[in-house]
Amino acid sequence: MDLRYSSRHRALQEDARSFIKEYGHLSPKTGGGRKRPDARALDWQELLLERGYFARNIPREYGGFGLPVDIMELAIIAEEFSIAGVSPGIMNQGISMLVPTLLEVGTKEQCIRWIGPTIRGDIIWCQGYSEPGSGSDLAAAKTSARVEDGQFIVNGQKIWTSSAHYADMMFLLCRTESDKSKHDGLSYLLVPMNAPGIEVRPLVTMTGRAEFNETFFTDVRVPTDQIVMGRGDGWHVANVTLKYERMLLGDANKLTYRLARAVELMKKTMLAGRRFIDIPEYRERLLKLQGEVMASKYHGLRLMTEQAKGEDSGVKRLIVKLNGTMIAYRLSSLVVDVLGAAGLAYEPVGEASEDDEATTWQIDNMYDIGLIIGGGSSNIQKNIIGERGLGLPREPKSVPPAVRG
Amino acid sequence: MEFGLSEEQLMLTESLRGFLDERLPMNKLREIAEGGLGFDGELWSGLTEQGIMGIMVPEDFGGLGLSLLDAAVAAEALGYHAAPTPFAAALVMAPLTLIASGDRAQQKAWLPRIASGEVRIGVGFAGMSGQTGEAVARLDGNKLSGCITGVLDGGDATHFIVYLGDGRAALFAAVEEPGVSVSTHRSLDRTRPVTALVLHDARAAILGAANDPKAAATAVLDAGRVMLAGDTLGAAQSMFDKALLYSKERVQFNRVIGSFQAVKHTLADIITMLEPCRSLVWYAAHAQDGPAEEARVAALQAKAHLGDAGREIARLATEVHGGMGFTDLLGLHYWFKRIAFNRQLLGAPERCRHEAAVAQEWVS
Numbered sequence: 001m002d003l004r005y006s007s008r009h010r011a012l013q014e015d016a017r018s019f020i021k022e023y024g025h026l027s028p029k030t031g032g033g034r035k036r037p038d039a040r041a042l043d044w045q046e047l048l049l050e051r052g053y054f055a056r057n058i059p060r061e062y063g064g065f066g067l068p069v070d071i072m073e074l075a076i077i078a079e080e081f082s083i084a085g086v087s088p089g090i091m092n093q094g095i096s097m098l099v100p101t102l103l104e105v106g107t108k109e110q111c112i113r114w115i116g117p118t119i120r121g122d123i124i125w126c127q128g129y130s131e132p133g134s135g136s137d138l139a140a141a142k143t144s145a146r147v148e149d150g151q152f153i154v155n156g157q158k159i160w161t162s163s164a165h166y167a168d169m170m171f172l173l174c175r176t177e178s179d180k181s182k183h184d185g186l187s188y189l190l191v192p193m194n195a196p197g198i199e200v201r202p203l204v205t206m207t208g209r210a211e212f213n214e215t216f217f218t219d220v221r222v223p224t225d226q227i228v229m230g231r232g233d234g235w236h237v238a239n240v241t242l243k244y245e246r247m248l249l250g251d252a253n254k255l256t257y258r259l260a261r262a263v264e265l266m267k268k269t270m271l272a273g274r275r276f277i278d279i280p281e282y283r284e285r286l287l288k289l290q291g292e293v294m295a296s297k298y299h300g301l302r303l304m305t306e307q308a309k310g311e312d313s314g315v316k317r318l319i320v321k322l323n324g325t326m327i328a329y330r331l332s333s334l335v336v337d338v339l340g341a342a343g344l345a346y347e348p349v350g351e352a353s354e355d356d357e358a359t360t361w362q363i364d365n366m367y368d369i370g371l372i373i374g375g376g377s378s379n380i381q382k383n384i385i386g387e388r389g390l391g392l393p394r395e396p397k398s399v400p401p402a403v404r405g
Numbered sequence: 406m407e408f409g410l411s412e413e414q415l416m417l418t419e420s421l422r423g424f425l426d427e428r429l430p431m432n433k434l435r436e437i438a439e440g441g442l443g444f445d446g447e448l449w450s451g452l453t454e455q456g457i458m459g460i461m462v463p464e465d466f467g468g469l470g471l472s473l474l475d476a477a478v479a480a481e482a483l484g485y486h487a488a489p490t491p492f493a494a495a496l497v498m499a500p501l502t503l504i505a506s507g508d509r510a511q512q513k514a515w516l517p518r519i520a521s522g523e524v525r526i527g528v529g530f531a532g533m534s535g536q537t538g539e540a541v542a543r544l545d546g547n548k549l550s551g552c553i554t555g556v557l558d559g560g561d562a563t564h565f566i567v568y569l570g571d572g573r574a575a576l577f578a579a580v581e582e583p584g585v586s587v588s589t590h591r592s593l594d595r596t597r598p599v600t601a602l603v604l605h606d607a608r609a610a611i612l613g614a615a616n617d618p619k620a621a622a623t624a625v626l627d628a629g630r631v632m633l634a635g636d637t638l639g640a641a642q643s644m645f646d647k648a649l650l651y652s653k654e655r656v657q658f659n660r661v662i663g664s665f666q667a668v669k670h671t672l673a674d675i676i677t678m679l680e681p682c683r684s685l686v687w688y689a690a691h692a693q694d695g696p697a698e699e700a701r702v703a704a705l706q707a708k709a710h711l712g713d714a715g716r717e718i719a720r721l722a723t724e725v726h727g728g729m730g731f732t733d734l735l736g737l738h739y740w741f742k743r744i745a746f747n748r749q750l751l752g753a754p755e756r757c758r759h760e761a762a763v764a765q766e767w768v769s
Contacts, residue, residue, distance in 0.1 A: 001474055002406060004406065284755065290706060292681075294706055305407050306409070319677040319681075323681060383669065395666060396660065
């Protein structure tokens, strides 16, 4: 156990601090990520890429900074940016899910073509996984693609496609091999969202905002080279992507940052002449969450150490999403309670909506439930933990109830 | 930066676990637990051979001079086997008291005897521990009077250390001294007893060499809290391992019960609580060598969080065992009670969290 940084890491920390001091004022607002990056965000992204604070380990030929992976460096950068409240760069599904997937299983041509524009924020991706009839049971996807005149012809419907209304591209899981079994019949295609035959309909969520969409495909043409790995490999590729998604959800930096904001808020918000932090019932909730956030934070450091050593963390990694999303929800719930009746005025739609602190917390609190469900719901996480992590047997197969007729 | 155990620490875990696996099977545990003293001569001499007596004693005084993280690793192994043996007070808090508050002569007199397993010192606090019960002590010259209950590691202790309200500590022999009355009771947790001390002008050696006695006493108390958290961690892990094994063997409705989602999800919930607990305990132990505020918050949060998570895990793991878990037959209850004992000693979760709020100056 040694929580000190090496001199090289201390130097990086110093560099990051002076970078933030000099350029931090150029950063776009943190959080959000629910709209297309604006000019300020794109300029900031360019600066981060140029200095190696973003895409640090992506090869130079693909537009990254080209340094070998040092997980500690990434943690130091993330922590410094998080403490300073400065944007760590664009966070979206293309960057955090598709890019690592292409690096792991894509061809060199695909990496050259897609990674650069994606990490610069020029190409925005959305994820075409869930369907009305296949959510948790992702491999049951029915959206199909047949080959005709050297092109895939896609037909079907996807749901929960966040950012589809402004995305340029979609990574799509669809059925190409109708004669093969459920898991072997899928392929992973890269689909341009401006292709004729795609219709995006906004799906208003419980927050009152259209954070998701339904996406319909009618004879949408996709060039046959826009497939990742081969036909029938879609389930494998999708799982590579999901692995990166689950690492993203449940991030301990976010919890630490949120906890600090909750403490700040409880020190300044009053109820009947008392600060919330002075009211034992609320303070106890805050303290309980502090203990859990600390446990999650050090669990994260432990995983990072194991990853740096090339060890397989097994079940320890599988619990991160379930644990982190639940604590995040309880933290935003505490804040919503501290805001109380005064935090109930709610207009979630429109330019000014995210400037109102209470509205943002209310949105976050509900969005947290979305995160508990998305990327494999908590119940699915528990199956994964139990079966893959603990070696418990799968639920025996059952047949769907017969349709009466 | 490296967050994890060293090779030596992993070896310590492995050798202690191996030793206890062999020397403390269920029937042996039951036999020692029946007496309820939390002490067994044979086990103690075996543990002496394992080298844990001197875990916190500096090498100059015949010990191993290891860190509190090593001690936490040992505590986890002892908790895993519900080992009926003195540890948190006798082998961690007592030597730390002598190191922080004893003068050179006192250190020379006592530390080597702790490291050899010759003396076993129980530790109690008059005030400040945050636990319920009687806790009054006053010093008149070198004569100690008062009444302290809930003293840790008092079963067959040779000596006691009692902390006074001002942070000074008094050391005295457990027997053959006028004015010293020691009564040890079997506790809910039959692997460790509770001891009450009634003192009337008992002759005591004062351990008062610390520059800041109050801070020194607090550091020792927090080290004890980290040990109890580590013990709970081990006990909870043990209950989880037993529940997981049982769920893979027990058949109902022609299926092993672990294939039912209700059971599978319970086990997933337990492991999701348990693994971050381990990181918190490790961190808390490591942090005790660092800045005071960070050390305090870490120890208090670890004690509080393990108290709560331990209770929840103990219940869930018992539930997975169904009716068998509720009986005496499996002996699962020894771990349940071990966790319950650790929760109440040296400050229960609510009390520890309050102290953590004060330490962070959230409240005064």
